[in-house]
Structures are given as structure tokens and as C-alpha cells.
Amino acid sequence: MEKLTKREDQIMQIIWKLEKAFIRDVIEQLPEPKPHYNSVATIIKILVKKGVLKSEMIGNTHQYSPVVEFETYRDDNLTNIKKKFFGNSFPKMMAYFAKEENLSEEELSELIDVIKSNKTKKS
Amino acid sequence: MEKLTKREDQIMQIIWKLEKAFIRDVIEQLPEPKPHYNSVATIIKILVKKGVLKSEMIGNTHQYSPVVEFETYRDDNLTNIKKKFFGNSFPKMMAYFAKEENLSEEELSELIDVIKSNKTKKS
DNA sequence: ATTTAACTACTAATTTATTAGTAGTTCTAC
DNA sequence: GTAGAACTACTAATAAATTAGTAGTTAAAT
Numbered sequence: 001m002e003k004l005t006k007r008e009d010q011i012m013q014i015i016w017k018l019e020k021a022f023i024r025d026v027i028e029q030l031p032e033p034k035p036h037y038n039s040v041a042t043i044i045k046i047l048v049k050k051g052v053l054k055s056e057m058i059g060n061t062h063q064y065s066p067v068v069e070f071e072t073y074r075d076d077n078l079t080n081i082k083k084k085f086f087g088n089s090f091p092k093m094m095a096y097f098a099k100e101e102n103l104s105e106e107e108l109s110e111l112i113d114v115i116k117s118n119k120t121k122k123s
Numbered sequence: 124m125e126k127l128t129k130r131e132d133q134i135m136q137i138i139w140k141l142e143k144a145f146i147r148d149v150i151e152q153l154p155e156p157k158p159h160y161n162s163v164a165t166i167i168k169i170l171v172k173k174g175v176l177k178s179e180m181i182g183n184t185h186q187y188s189p190v191v192e193f194e195t196y197r198d199d200n201l202t203n204i205k206k207k208f209f210g211n212s213f214p215k216m217m218a219y220f221a222k223e224e225n226l227s228e229e230e231l232s233e234l235i236d237v238i239k240s241n242k243t244k245k246s
Numbered sequence: 247a248t249t250t251a252a253c254t255a256c257t258a259a260t261t262t263a264t265t266a267g268t269a270g271t272t273c274t275a276c
Numbered sequence: 277g278t279a280g281a282a283c284t285a286c287t288a289a290t291a292a293a294t295t296a297g298t299a300g301t302t303a304a305a306t
Contacts, residue, residue, distance in 0.1 A: 085197045
């Protein structure tokens with residue numbers, strides 16, 4: 001999957017959230033200062049060319065929706081991040097999580113449940 | 124902390140690993156095609172200006188070392204990632220990573236112990 | 247002692263990313 | 277029917293990031 005620039009990423013986050021969007025919808029979601037309509041249109045055209053978005057003509061305006069799933073993009077990103085920050089050491093990563101977060105009892109047991117149930121499914 | 128560009132990030136990863144480095148050391152660690160010496164020097168100067176690196180004159184060449192700790196940078200990044208990919212939910216993020224890994228029973232209980240003991244210390 | 251390599255500081259060029267202008271179309275409302 | 281808003285496709289300008297050139301210094305090697 002092609003890398004996204006910061007602006008492309010920002011716009012994709014919006015479209016993933018909305019699932020389908022016209023350019024005006026994207027602009028609406030963008031924070032101030034709102035970019036020019038054509039600026040957004042340009043980035044979106046790049047995203048189509050990159051194969052991340054597809055466009056459909058609804059009436060006479062384009063509606064855009066993701067081709068690449070959010071989860072795919074996320075996984076791509078996290079693979080790199082995990083390696084970059086934890087050198088593929090899972091225990092290190094977990095130690096980090098445990099230290100950084102102030103887990104409530106609920107969160108902790110929820111977490112353990114999730115891990116356990118997941119473990120069971122796999123074995 | 125100031126955001127780092129891709130190249131800046133790449134060079135910082137190397138210097139964090141080496142702890143101290145001359146420009147030649149950084150180039151050595153960079154993959155082919157090796158950039159021009161001055162290209163690396165420019166980026167490093169930017170990093171000094173951003174306050175991420177400091178330089179020391181050793182003989183008559185500069186040696187560079189991090190001002191910002193790797194852990195600080197990592198934590199900054201992970202905070203963003205949590206927000207971007209997991210709706211700011213820590214358990215979701217952790218569940219994701221847990222699923223990615225094939226935890227052995229030992230690892231799992233070790234993990235739980237770590238989190239629990241940490242919890243105890245804090246309360 | 248002169249050549250070479252690695253450095254210095256500084257500047258300039260190139261590439262990539264982002265923003266937005268121009269010109270023309272369609273639709274809606276007065 | 278004409279004015280305005282929102283769109284189209286295309287192009288151009290600007291800004292940010294990256295690469296590398298110039299000129300001069302230092303140190304070591306033949």
C-alpha cells in the first residue's frame with residue numbers, strides 16, 4: 001500500500017469515518033482554517049490515483065469511498081511502529097503499556113478478558 | 124516536542140541506538156543509497172535547532188547526542204497512534220497488539236502479573 | 247610539501263507536498 | 277434569463293522537506 005502524506009492521511013481518516021463522502025462533507029469535518037475546496041479536491045484526486053479511494057458519480061458530483069480498508073491501513077502502520085519503538089519485543093511493549101497507563105480495575109479485567117478469550121479462540 | 128519529518132526520524136532512530144554519533148557513523152547506518160555527507164549534516168543541523176540533538180566538539184569534529192529521550196518521543200507518538208487508530212481507547216490498542224502476538228501461557232500470565240504488580244504499587 | 251579525505255559553514259537546487267487560481271458547467275432561485 | 281453557489285477539469289503557485297554544491301580548513305599519508 002502506498003504511503004500517505006499527512007494531509008492525505010487526515011482526509012482518509014475522515015472518509016473512513018464517514019464511509020462515503022462528498023468533498024463538501026470532508027471540508028465540513030476539517031478543522032479551521034478550512035482549506036480551499038480545490039485543495040481538498042486535489043488531494044482526493046491523488047488518493048484516487050493511489051488506489052486508496054474510488055469515486056462514483058451521484059447526479060453530477062463525485063462521491064468518494066475507501067478502497068483500502070481502515071484496518072489494512074492501520075495494520076500497515078502499526079507493523080512499522082511496533083518495530084520502530086519496541087524492536088519487535090512484545091514483553092517490552094507490554095511493560096510500556098502497563099507502566100504508562102493508569103488502568104482502572106475495570107479496564108484491567110476487561111483487558112485480561114480480551115486477551116484470554118482471544119487466546120482460547122486461537123488454540 | 125517538535126514533530127520530526129521522515130528523514131529526521133530515521134536519523135534520530137540511528138542516533139538513539141548509537142547514543143552518540145559522528146555524521147560518518149550515521150551514514151554508515153543508513154541504507155543504500157547513502158545520501159551525501161552534507162545532506163545528512165543539514166538534517167542534523169535542523170535537529171539541533173529543533174532541540175532534539177546537541178553537539179559537542181571532539182577534536183575538530185562534531186559529535187551528536189540526543190537531548191530528547193527515545194522514550195519521550197515514543198510516548199508522544201503512541202499517544203497519537205492510540206487516538207488515531209483506536210479512538211483513544213487503551214484497552215482496544217492493547218487488545219490489538221495482544222491479538223497480533225501469539226502469547227504463550229507463560230507470557231500471558233507474566234504480562235498479567237506485571238500489570239497487576241504495577242497496579243498495586245500505584246494504589 | 248603536496249595530495250587526499252573528511253570535515254567545516256554556508257548556500258543553492260531539487261523534489262515532494264500542499265494550496266489555490268482559472269475557466270467552464272450545472273442547478274436553483276429570483 | 278441572469279445571478280449565485282457548488283461543482284467540474286486542469287494548471288499554476290507556494291511551502292516544506294531533502295539533497296547536494298561551493299569554498300575553505302585540518303590532519304594524515306606518500
